[in-house]
Amino acid sequence: LTDRGTSAMASAVTTTAQIIEPPMRRKANAAGWEATGRVVLAVGSEEQTGGARGLEFQVSIDGFAWGAFQDGPTLVVESPILKILGEHRILVRARKKGDYRSLDTGSVEAKVVVDPIAPRVSLRAVEGEVLFDAADEVTGREAIEFAVRVDDGKGGIATATHAFAI
Secondary structure, X not given: OOOOOOOOOOOOOOEEEEEEEOOEEEOOOOOXXXXXXXXEEEEEEOOEOOOOOXXXXXXXXXXXXXXXXXXXXXXXXXXXXXXXXXXXXXXXXXXXXXXXHHOOOOOEEEEEEEXXXXXXXXXXXXXXXXXXXXXXXXXXXXXXXXXXXXXXXXXXXXXXXXXXXX
């Protein structure tokens, strides 16, 4: 145990991070999505209400080595890893600029999902009902949601969004 008031150990900071730009964007002039390989984070510290002034931040993606320290309050994280289908864990930690002793001993985690490929959907009629089915490379069947839009034949359109247990 260390008494921070009398120790040579500098007081650590407690990192905060929030995703402000995910690793996916709509394709320009085309339908669908594309993986950018880039995430933008807003970072700071619980001890500083003003954000990231006087701090520097490190990032690790999916448990790989920590990168070089960067200034906040916005971090642009670019990596080919963030183009791979699936869920990715981005860990962020902070320290006071140039002071290795103040490094946050924990880290905060931001999870992002890269899934630019639409699910495969099938419909079939059975005894007057329409049955939906879907499969996806990343999202499990139990988490897929359907949005339905039906024209009633009289100019009216009914819409519904519902998660179906498949």
